[in-house]
Amino acid sequence: MALDHIRKFLVSSLLMTATVTASAETFVFTAIPDEDETKLVERFRGVADYLSEELDAEVRYIPVKSYAAAVSAFRNNQVQLAWFGGLSGVQARRLVPGSEAIAQGVEDEAFETYFIANTSTGIEPADDFASLEDQLRDKTFTFGSKGSTSGRLMPEFYIRDTFGDAPEDVFSRVGFSGNHTRTLRLVEAGTYQVGALNFQVWQKELGDGNIDTDAVEVIWKTPAYPDYQWTIRGDVDERFGDGFKDRVKQALLNLDDPALLESFPRSGFIPASNDDYEPIRKTAEEIGILD
Amino acid sequence: MFSYPTVRTSLAFLAIAVVGLAFADIAITAANPWRDLGNFFLGVITPNFFSSEGLLTALLRTVAFAFVGVALGSFFGFFLALVYRAWPVRIFCAFIRAIHELFWALIFLQFFGFHPLTGVLAIAIPYSGIFAKVYSEILDEADPEPGRLLPPGTGRIAAFLYARIPDCWAQMRTYTAYRLECGLRSSAILGFVGLPTLGFYLEASFSQGLYSDAGAMLILFYVLIATIPLWVRPKLLPVYVLGAPFFLGEGLPIVWGNVERFFTEDIIPSPLKDGEGLSGLMSWAGDLMVEQALPGIWNTVVLTQVALVATGILALLMFPLISKHFGGPVRRTSGHVFLVVARSTPEYILAYILLQLWGPSMLPAVIALALHNGAIIGHLIGRQTNGIRLRPDAVTGFGRYSWELVPRIYRSFLAFLFYRWEIIMRETAILGILGIYTLGFYVDSAIQNIQFDKAMVLILITAGLNIGIDALGRYIRSKLALQTMPTC
Numbered sequence: 162m163a164l165d166h167i168r169k170f171l172v173s174s175l176l177m178t179a180t181v182t183a184s185a186e187t188f189v190f191t192a193i194p195d196e197d198e199t200k201l202v203e204r205f206r207g208v209a210d211y212l213s214e215e216l217d218a219e220v221r222y223i224p225v226k227s228y229a230a231a232v233s234a235f236r237n238n239q240v241q242l243a244w245f246g247g248l249s250g251v252q253a254r255r256l257v258p259g260s261e262a263i264a265q266g267v268e269d270e271a272f273e274t275y276f277i278a279n280t281s282t283g284i285e286p287a288d289d290f291a292s293l294e295d296q297l298r299d300k301t302f303t304f305g306s307k308g309s310t311s312g313r314l315m316p317e318f319y320i321r322d323t324f325g326d327a328p329e330d331v332f333s334r335v336g337f338s339g340n341h342t343r344t345l346r347l348v349e350a351g352t353y354q355v356g357a358l359n360f361q362v363w364q365k366e367l368g369d370g371n372i373d374t375d376a377v378e379v380i381w382k383t384p385a386y387p388d389y390q391w392t393i394r395g396d397v398d399e400r401f402g403d404g405f406k407d408r409v410k411q412a413l414l415n416l417d418d419p420a421l422l423e424s425f426p427r428s429g430f431i432p433a434s435n436d437d438y439e440p441i442r443k444t445a446e447e448i449g450i451l452d
Numbered sequence: 453m454f455s456y457p458t459v460r461t462s463l464a465f466l467a468i469a470v471v472g473l474a475f476a477d478i479a480i481t482a483a484n485p486w487r488d489l490g491n492f493f494l495g496v497i498t499p500n501f502f503s504s505e506g507l508l509t510a511l512l513r514t515v516a517f518a519f520v521g522v523a524l525g526s527f528f529g530f531f532l533a534l535v536y537r538a539w540p541v542r543i544f545c546a547f548i549r550a551i552h553e554l555f556w557a558l559i560f561l562q563f564f565g566f567h568p569l570t571g572v573l574a575i576a577i578p579y580s581g582i583f584a585k586v587y588s589e590i591l592d593e594a595d596p597e598p599g600r601l602l603p604p605g606t607g608r609i610a611a612f613l614y615a616r617i618p619d620c621w622a623q624m625r626t627y628t629a630y631r632l633e634c635g636l637r638s639s640a641i642l643g644f645v646g647l648p649t650l651g652f653y654l655e656a657s658f659s660q661g662l663y664s665d666a667g668a669m670l671i672l673f674y675v676l677i678a679t680i681p682l683w684v685r686p687k688l689l690p691v692y693v694l695g696a697p698f699f700l701g702e703g704l705p706i707v708w709g710n711v712e713r714f715f716t717e718d719i720i721p722s723p724l725k726d727g728e729g730l731s732g733l734m735s736w737a738g739d740l741m742v743e744q745a746l747p748g749i750w751n752t753v754v755l756t757q758v759a760l761v762a763t764g765i766l767a768l769l770m771f772p773l774i775s776k777h778f779g780g781p782v783r784r785t786s787g788h789v790f791l792v793v794a795r796s797t798p799e800y801i802l803a804y805i806l807l808q809l810w811g812p813s814m815l816p817a818v819i820a821l822a823l824h825n826g827a828i829i830g831h832l833i834g835r836q837t838n839g840i841r842l843r844p845d846a847v848t849g850f851g852r853y854s855w856e857l858v859p860r861i862y863r864s865f866l867a868f869l870f871y872r873w874e875i876i877m878r879e880t881a882i883l884g885i886l887g888i889y890t891l892g893f894y895v896d897s898a899i900q901n902i903q904f905d906k907a908m909v910l911i912l913i914t915a916g917l918n919i920g921i922d923a924l925g926r927y928i929r930s931k932l933a934l935q936t937m938p939t940c
Contacts, residue, residue, distance in 0.1 A: 189704065198656040223566065223704070226646035226655070229900045230561065239565040239704040252902055279483075301481060307900040334481065336812050336887055343659055351483025352811040450901055452722055 187219045188212070188401060191235070192244035193228045195309060196362060197342045204424040205244075211421065215412035218401065228308030232256070241397050242409060247272075247310035247388045247441040248450065254435055255451075259395025262435050263410040265387070266427030270437075272388035273360040274311045274319075276381040277344075279351045286380045290323045293381060297324075302332035303353040305344050310388050310441060312341055316357035318444050319383055342366070349377040359388075365426045386440060390433045457932055458866055462764075469761035472754045478818070481811030488809040495663020496670065503665035507653060511672060512699050514649040517568075517642065518635035519696035521575025525635075526628050528576070529583020536588035549581030550874075550918035552882045553638045554800070555892075555911050557645050558899055563714040565707075568700035571647040575638050579631065586627055594619040632684065633677060637798040640673060644800065644885075648701050654801065658808055670797070677796045718904040740906055744898075745913050748884070748891035752917065755814050755890055756877045759821035763876065764869050766826030768858065771834035777842065777852060791834075794827030799879045804886055812887045820883075821876055829868045833861045867934035874922040881914045891917075 190212075192205055205222040213220040223240065225231050228249045234240045236256045245253055254260045278284040284296045305312020320328050328335045336353060338344040341362040348356040349372065363379065366372050391413055397405050413430050416422065422429060445451040453459055482488060501507070535541050557574035564570045598615040643651025650669060657665035684692070717725065723732030772778045773787025799820050806816030837857050846856055884892025891914045898907035929935075 197660045199660065225566075226644065226652070227900065229902060230646050232902060233562055234565055234704070237563065237565045237710045238707050256902065281483075307897055334812070339659060346661070347811075350488075352481055452903070 186401070187221050188216065188242070188397075189221045189223060189240045190242035190244070191223050191225050191231050191240045193231045193246050193249050193306075193308070194225055195228075195246065195306065195312070195340050195359065197340070198224060200342075200424070204421070207418075207421045207424065208416075211416060211418065212409070212412055215415070216405075216408055228306050232308075235260075235392070235394070238394065238396075241394045241400075243392055245390060245392050246308075247386065247390075247438055248314045248445055249308055249310070250390050250392050251438050251442045251445060252308075252451070253392055254438075257394055260392055261395065261406070262390045262392050262433045262438065263406070264413040264430040265390040265433035265437070266425060267429050267431055268361060268427055269388045269390060269433075270431075271385035272311060273385055274315045274357050274383040275360045275363050275379045276316065276355065276357050276383075277348050277363070277377050278355045278380045279348050279353075279377055280375060281351060282354045284355070284380050286378065288381075290319060290381050294324055297355060298331060299333045300354040301334040301336075302328065303336040303338045303344055303347055303356045304328075305338055305341050305358060307337050309341075309359075310386075311359040312344060312357060313337070314441070314445055314448070314450060315383055315386055317448055321448060345372065345377070349373055351376075355380075361426055386444075387437050388441075390438070391430070458862060461928065461932060462866070465757070465764075466761055469758050472757045476754050476758055476814045476818075478815040479811075479813045480815060481813060482809060485810045491661075492663050492667075492805065492809060495665075496667035498664050499668035499671050500662075500664040501668045501672075503657065503662065503668060506648075507669065507672070509701075510643070510648060510650050510653050510669075511676065513647075513701055514636060514639045514643075514673075515676070516696040516699035517571045517575060517647070517649055518632060518639040519692050520572050520700065521639065522579060522628070522632050522635035523693045523696075524572065524576035525579025526583050526631070528580040530587055532580060532584035533587035533591060536584055541584070545581040545584045546919050546922065547581070547915055549578045549585070550878070550915040550922070551578060551911060552878050552914075553578055554641065554645060554882050554885065555895065555914070557642050557647065558895070558907075559911070561645065562718065562899075562904060563710040565704055565710070566646065567703040567706045569706065570703075571639070571642050571649070572700065574642060575635055579635065579638075583628075583631070587624060590620045590623050590627070591616060629680075629684065633680060633796075636673075636677060637796070641798050641800045644804070648703075651801070655804070658804065670801075674793060674796055678792060714904070719908045721905045721909075722903070737909075740909060744894040744906070745891075745910060747889065748894045748910065749913065749917060751814075751888070752877065752881050752884075752890040752914075755817055755821075755883075755888070756873075756880045756921070758814070759818045759825075759876050759880060760869065760873055762818050762822035763825040763829065763872065764865070766822045767829035767833065767865065767869070770826055770830035771837065771861075772853060772857075774831065774834040775837040775857070777837060777840075777857060787834075791827045791831045794823045795831060797824060799824040800882065800886075803883050807886050807888075814888055817880070817883045817886075817888050821879060825872050825876060829865065829872065832868055833865050836861055836864060863932075863934055866932065867929060870925045870929050870934065873925040874918055877921050878918055881917075 190205075190209070192201060194201060202222075202224055205224075209220045209222040223234070225234060228246070231240075231243055231245065232249050232253045235243045235253045243253065250262060254262065278300075282296070282300060284293065287293050304316060307313060317328055320326075320331055324331050332355070334353075338347050338353075338356070341358040344356040344358045345363065345366060347353050360382070363372075367374075393406055393409055397409070410432070414432065416430055442451065454463075532541060532545055536545070553574045556577055557570060560570040560573055564573075594616050598619065599611055602611055602615055640650040640654075643649040643653065644655050646652065650673060654666055654669050657663075657669065721733055721736055723729070723736045726732070770787075770791065774784055774791060776784065779787075802820035802824055803817050806820055810816050837860075840857065840860055842852070842856055846852060881891040884890035884894065885896045887893065891910060895907050895910045895914070898904070898910060
């Protein structure tokens with residue numbers, strides 16, 4: 162009887178390796194999970210359909226659970242294109258020699274982080290971050306994801322730069338909400354008193370009437386910095402045919418479906434290059450996120 | 453009473469927990485925790501079963517990963533059990549089971565990516581270590597008499613198969629079936645790191661406050677676990693085990709170069725890669741210890757000790773819910789339902805829910821760990837009290853509880869509790885991924901920063917801590933002469 166079972170196990174483990182099927186010629190892309198999942202799936206399925214039509218190839222979007230998972234999938238060549246944030250893009254391009262930033266949103270040239278506070282804190286909005294020091298000290302504070310540019314890197318940079326202390330020393334409690342929508346909800350509900358998020362998410366949610374402005378308000382806006390971009394692996398031409406990279410780039414730059422653009426939300430895509438993200442790399446090295 | 457070693461040990465652990473509590477960060481930081489909890493329960497009683505097209509597929513995948521993972525685990529565990537006497541095997545098994553399924557998944561994700569193998573191995577590897585240990589314990593306790601009665605010259609394999617296995621078969625089968633239930637829980641939470649199981653959708657619905665969707669998923673999961681005796685039949689098992697590999701989903705193809713890169717580059721400490729030599733390595737390791745490992749270890753130990761004692765207290769409070777010495781059938785049935793729900797919900801999911809509702813601190817983690825583990829132990833000792841026959845004129849009510857039952861089950865209660873000590877610590881470490889500053893938090897941060905060298909060192913430290921606690925737990929159990937049967 163035991164032997165019988167052993168045989169079954171053996172057969173099953175053999176079969177398992179057989180399920181490893183190749184879908185080599187599907188062009189796969191991913192995106193950092195910076196917002197609510199349903200929104201991302203809706204948005205990027207639209208992009209997949211669009212690219213599939215433009216490139217005349219099978220295009221598939223896979224959702225991931227963390228920024229690092231997006232970077233790893235890109236590095237491991239399980240996805241060939243990704244919608245990264247500034248920081249995740251820098252990380253990914255460092256790990257994959259030959260990969261290139263090919264397009265960014267019109268808004269990504271000058272992106273911003275908004276610091277928001279629950280109104281019960283009584284913090285008054287200011288133009289000068291330093292003047293908020295007394296009011297911010299010992300409040301509870303949440304970043305977005307650990308790997309986020311607008312939700313972690315830039316706010317941490319300005320906190321350290323302005324107050325001369327690590328976030329843990331400025332605030333009584335520091336958390337990582339996971340994504341921008343979540344940061345907004347947590348500060349709105351008062352779970353955290355202060356938070357920092359992507360300004361596009363704030364403006365879109367505000368425009369859609371999803372923010373209780375009696376409960377939460379913007380208290381400070383960072384100076385502009387470069388953020389999101391489409392990054393593609395350097396070896397796609399070998400795999401999908403000559404000129405494939407340029408066709409992907411052109412397809413992204415030509416994207417003008419208002420509904421699709423609105424879902425990002427971006428007004429359009431413009432060319433980008435790796436050098437555009439040098440400031441992000443320097444900032445990340447300065448606060449020790451990059452070695 | 454204080455002269456009893458069991459009482460003294462209990463009080464010592466209670467004291468440690470009270471001191472730990474003074475250092476622990478326990479606070480409800482949400483502004484409206486009870487309103488959110490109310491909304492959540494409202495969601496559970498108004499479940500929306502048609503929320504996600506992927507829900508049924510996710511359930512199917514959850515079952516498939518559990519079957520394949522547990523089958524492979526028990527297969528390899530069985531062979532490891534045969535050579536479990538050897539020291540290297542023992543150490544190897546202790547090591548692989550000291551690393552939580554989620555950590556294994558995070559490691560495999562780095563080079564297998566979203567391939568089914570990631571989820572299968574994440575379950576199969578630690579389960580092999582657990583199966584090896586438990587199977588070998590079961591085999592050791594087999595009655596040696598049938599073996600001695602065999603005619604001289606009987607081959608070792610024949611003797612093993614005909615004299616040893618039959619005596620252990622029932623116990624091994626029961627334990628394997630029980631592990632399958634654990635496998636379903638493990639499989640479900642793998643979704644939280646991106647595998648296509650239930651946790652994937654649960655996390656998505658929860659983080660968006662779609663409580664009715666999340667409620668539906670939880671209810672389906674409870675039904676799945678509660679109906680195991682109905683759908684897991686010995687005759688159907690081969691069908692499941694053979695069929696499961698076909699339902700793991702396709703994932704993405706493995707690129708084997710990534711595996712090599714992971715082991716030859718990614719996990720090599722960065723100062724060695726950059727040629728900074730031994731001094732560079734020392735300062736790298738020193739920084740890692742001071743800034744991440746030590747705070748992580750401290751928080752992990754504090755949370756574990758508090759959660760252990762909370763588990764004990766809850767178990768003692770909950771066992772009367774299903775004991776036939778108290779209340780009638782209505783009370784007992786609802787008690788059963790409550791305990792089944794509490795122990796079927798993985799700690800990770802309970803902690804996730806409470807963290808979302810109450811804000812981040814150790815409190816949600818303590819309550820999640822205590823509810824889940826307390827319900828398991830409460831269930832076991834509650835069942836045990838049903839075998840106790842009291843005198844017809846025995847006292848009733850609180851007197852019966854404190855003078856008749858608790859003293860009779862206290863030793864096995866402690867045995868279960870110390871058995872679960874290591875399990876609680878394994879879970880405590882992993883809860884860091886949710887934002888509590890235990891070792892898992894630093895592991896997750898290192899992975900988010902793509903610093904796998906740091907992540908691996910921290911995972912090894914976590915494993916070492918677990919092995920230490922496991923040994924200490926075994927030492928205390930043998931000191932107090934406590935015996936137990938394994939639970940997951």
